Each structure stands twice: as structure tokens, then as C-alpha cells.
Amino acid sequence: MSTDPDRGPARIADRLIEFCGALRAEGLAVGTSEVLDASNALESIGWEDEEGFREAVAATVAKSRGDREVFDLVFDRFFFREAEAEALRREPEVEGPEGIGDDRLADLSVEGLAEAVAEAIDSGDAGRMNDLARLSIEVFARDGERSGVVGVDLQRIRRGLGIAPGGDGTGPDPEGRREFERQLRRELERRQIGQLGKLPPARPLRDLNRTLPTRGAADLAQVQRAIFRMKRRLATVGHDPRRGGKGRSIDFRRTARASLETGGVPLDLRYRPRRPRKPEIYVLCDVSSSVSSASTFFLSVVHALHDSFRRLRSFVFIERISEVTDLFQSERDFASISERITAQGGVADVSGYTDYGRVWREFLEDVSSDLGPRSTVIVLGDARTNGRPPGSDSFRAVADRAKRTLWLNPEPAAYWNYGDSAMAAYAPFCDGVFECWTTDQLEDFVDLLARTGGGTPSLHPAAMAPPRPRY
């Protein structure tokens, strides 16, 4: 291992800490123990080789696939900037790209270039992609398409070359495309640094790709925590606290063990704890446009519920209802779940307006025979019926079959029952109605659930004002 005082381990440790700071700024939970691990890992591999360096730090710091994506982006940005800063310090004049003659440049058409780029992306040749990235920047600068802002230029070039991702999944190989875009960004940044003679400010990654479309990953974690607590609460629903009585079975192992104290005579009988039956949960999530701002949040709630409960069936609805249990079980990545739900949930009909009446009727016909004394139905929706009949009879039938029915509404309680909101038609049949559109409120909901008795409709709709007023 190198002991050069200028580039020795002490210096790399400082950089590592800074780097972990950058990761934290992007929402990764990097604890001190991870930083220590990373530095131990580096010590044992020697950190001269770039790929090894990256993998060693990644293995100790990025603990999920989503984390790893963010890690790679931050890694490139951080160490690229580091290298550039070093270059700048040593040699303020950064040369322009070399090897492209002006005459050759003038001949190049955008179409020809686009073709070459597509080829390089398909072949996955990184070196060629890098050359073409530089060339593209030159060509677009020649045509006057140059704003000087990296993001804008990147978009323009991407559009010009036709390598933007196709909405229907067509277009070039996504892996290669990302690689090419990374090269482009890198070159554009390099160029900008060359021109300005200083580094551009670091940007948060939120405008690049994140695991969640609109909210930070930390939010999802918070939702998950709240749901985990809810799991504990719901686990005891339908649990009869009577002690002894019929149907208790003796735990032979524990009785025998207790009998050791009395010389092997089983005086003290031990019973198996009465296993609370597992709750069955049915989540119905409105994904229509009127709740579009809340549906990301709702879907993350459903996502978290799937992590905690195995006996969970989830449905999304707009005009009709559609079961998405399989989708959530087979797909882990949150972004692609939302994509697939919108693309093929089978719920968006012609009008795209919610039809609650029809939704309840369909739910009642198709699913409600499965409902029983252990079922909890959770509805996530704004109860805006678009003037259509609310179908409260069907809803009542559903609520009667289920052990409990809970409704989470993403609108402030003050707006309920105004306009086409039919909350009042449903509230009497619910065991609880809650205003819920932030993780804080979700936690309040779980708290309230935990404080009140299991199963009894003590969460009376009259008391449905938000637990904590926040306006």
C-alpha cells in the first residue's frame, strides 16, 4: 500500500467521509459504522484499482438495489469532480477536444451521427460511445444548439439524436443509452469546466433518476415504519383475550421444562400462546386523476403493506376495479409498479372518472365472498363520485361482511361532502374515516388505531376530525 504522504490513507479517509456526506445528502442512510467498514474494506484491497475501489465502497455502503443506483451516480459525480478539481489545480488550461478536424466536422450530418450513436449503443462499446459523445457535442455546437447549461444541452442532443426513451419501451437498449448519456454529461461538464475555469456547483440528483418518482426514498421508509406498527396492531384484531377455557392446547415442551423444578412432575401446566389469526387485508386504492397527487403516496402505502402482510390483496380502481396483488408481489421496484399500473392496470376506461357505485358492485360480486370475520378492508380514496350514484348499499354490504372497514381520504376533512364528495354516504358504515395524505398523518392513523380497542367501532365517524389539525 502506498504511503506517499500526499495521497496516503489519511487523505483517502477524508475523501471517503466527504463522499459519504454526499451520499447522505442524497438520502442514503450511511452510518458511521458503514464509513468504518468502507475504510476497512479499502485497507484490505488496496485502493489503486478503480473498479475494486468502487465495488468495495459500494458493498459496505449501499445496502439495496435502489441505494446502489444512487451510489453509482453520486460516485461518478463526486470522484469525477475530484479528478477535475485536481486537474484544474495543476493545469488551469484545459484543452478542447482533440482529433476532430474542422473539415470532417462540417461534413457530418446529424442523421449520420444518430446512426453511428445507435450502433455504438447497441454494441455497448464504451470507448466508441465516448468518442461519439464528444463528436455530438461538437456537431450540435456547430449548429448553434448550445446553451451552456449542461442539462439543457443534454436534452437537446438527446432529442436531436433520437435516443430519448420511447414511451412504449422501444428505442435503443436502455443500458447502453444510459451509458451514452453518462458519457455525454461527463463531456459536457468537462467542457464547461474548461471554459469557466472552475467547477460548476453540485446539483442534487433529484432531476436525474431516483427510485421514487416524486418523493424521496426516506419517505417510503417512513411509510414502511408506520405500516410495520400497523401490522402489530392488526395482528391482534379478532384476538379474544379470554384466558384458559376450551381449545387451549398444552405446550408440552414448556410444561416438561417447567416440571424440572418439581422433579419431573408436571404440576405447572404451560399452554401454547393462543396464536392470533393472521389478518386478511383488502386494500382498495383510487388511482384516478382527482387523486393523482396523492396516488403516489397511496401506492407507496400499498407497497409497504405488501412488505408486511402476506395475506394481502390489493386493488386499484377508477371506473372499474382491478386486482394488482400479483403485480405488487412480482415487482419490487416502485417506479415500475406505478408505470405498470398506469399502463396496464385495466382500470382506466373511457372517461377516466371514478365510478364508486360500480366499483363497490364489482367488488361485492367478485371478491366479497372471501371476506370474513378476519378481514379488514382499507379504502384509499377521495369519495368523489363525479355525480354518479355512490352505491352506498353495495358498500354497506361489503362493510357488513368485513370485520372492519377503514377509509383513508387524501383530502382535508373540511372539503369532505362538498361538491361531488360522497363521504357522508360511506362514513356510517366505516369503522373509521381518516384524513391522510402525509406520512405524519399515516402515523397518526396508526397511533389512533393502536389506542382504540380492536374491532369495536369506537372510531366513530363523528370523531373523524383529523387527530392533529394542521392548517
Place this chain on the structure above:
Amino acid sequence: MTGPEADSPQTPTEVRDALGEASYLADESVALVAFLAQRLGRPVLVEGPAGVGKTELAKALSRATGREMIRLQCYEGLDEAKSLYEWNYRKQLLGIQARAAAGDSDEASALDELFAPEYLLERPLLEAISSEEPVVLLIDEIDKTDQEFEAMLLELLSDFQVTIPELGRIEAATHPIVVITSNDSRELTEALKRRCLYLWIDYPDPEREAEIVRLHEPGIDERLARRLVEVVAMVRDLDLRKPPSISESIDWARTLVLLGADDIDEGTFRESLSTIVKHRADLDLVAEKVAPALGRGEPAGSPGG
């Protein structure tokens, strides 16, 4: 306790070669994480799609290091008594009766003796840390267990020790290599992740997969193996319920060798389709989308596929 560094390899390349000899073709990141796991003595959490060789990695590590492998298969409801330890109460009862028969009535010593290690039934986790020889411990499909079970693992994974109320703390005699696999069906707790090195294994690129297939089925020729992984990649690109894994590629290679096929055309493909696609709906989709694209006995292996 033997330190984790005792006989650990010196470089990731060494690990990679050792794994190669144990017929596991590791890529850069797998070799590196396997190396770090041995150097730092940290458990490795391996995630990835089903059938990319997560469990196989543990087996290969066991072969490569010459350590015995202890496996704990997780399932919903797995608890301490089945994973860690349990008192052998039958033997304890017999012990009491034997003492009574012998006329021994010293209670204090009786209790001491009854909770001696000889009455302890070791389950995989305890077995792994109390083993005289260092072992490889595989905790398979941890995402199938409850979160409570993860919490129980924490003491074991961070300090390699187990506390048994009657006996006190049992520290690891040797340092096991711990491999934890997860199919990513639920989010694991932060506390567990914090104690582990993380490794994501994805489907390998075609060249490596062709190598893997040939390693496990030497009878297949290179051109056919390449063609095979290309077709499998096509199938994986479809939106299937259960995309074919590496082990299915290998099975398919074996089938093709048995069938004596020297190329994959539409006929062969349809015949042997069920080795790589295991779901009714998937079968239809694949038959419809991939089979016609294969053509009838067209010469395979054209450059770039």
C-alpha cells in the same frame, strides 16, 4: 477465537480463482465481496432474481475454502427453537429419573447438570458458531421469515455470539463465513443490512452465461451454448411471471445435448420449451413471441446474434 484473517486469501483475484476451481464463475463484484467477507469477517447479504446463483455462491465458497456448509432454510414462522437451540427435555427428564433412582437429592447440582451443554440440542445457527472447524453458514431466503427473526439474528451476526440464559454467552470458536440470501420479496430491516456487506447478483451477460452453461454441461458445443443464451436472453426480455434463471439455462443445455440438437430452430425450441418456462401463461406468450423469430434451422451464430 481465530481471527477472520487467519487463513484468508490475500487478493480478490485469489478468491475468484478459488471459486472458479469450485466451478463457480464469479464476476468482479462477486469475487470482491466474497474476499471482503473473509477479510473483514462480515456476513454477506446477497440479493437478486431467483436462480442467479445466490445459494450456489455459498456452496462454492464452501468447496473453495474446504469448509463444511451449514444451511438454514428460512420459512414463515421459523423461530429460535428451530434455528438456534432447544433444550432436550426428554433427555433432561430421563436425567432426573436416573438421579432419583440413584438416590441423589442434591437439587442445586441437579439443576446445574440438567442445563449443561450435553442437554442442549444445537440447531444450525448455534452449530455454525460452536463448530471446531470454521464453516460456511448459509441463511437461505431470509425474506421469507418474519421481521422478529431478523432481530434475533443481530447478536449472532454482529458479534458471532449467542446468549443462552442458563449457560451464558457462547462465543464463536471459529469465525464462519455467513451468506444470507434474499429474493427481495420484502424490505429487510436497516439493522440487519447495516451489519452486512451487500451484493446484488443480476443475470450475467451472455458471454459469461455461455461460459457457465459450458462449465456445467461440457457436452454442449460453444456455438450452440452461445445461441442458447441469446435465446434465453430474448425470453427474459419478455414480461414473464417467472423468467428463466441460470439453472434453467443449464437444464436446457442438458436437454438439448440429450436430444442431440445442434441448433435451436423453431421445432427444437417448442419441443424443449418447458425446461425454461414453467408457467402456463408464460408458455403461451413465449411460444407466440419467441418461437417464430427463431426460424427453421437457419444457421445460428451470425455475428452479433
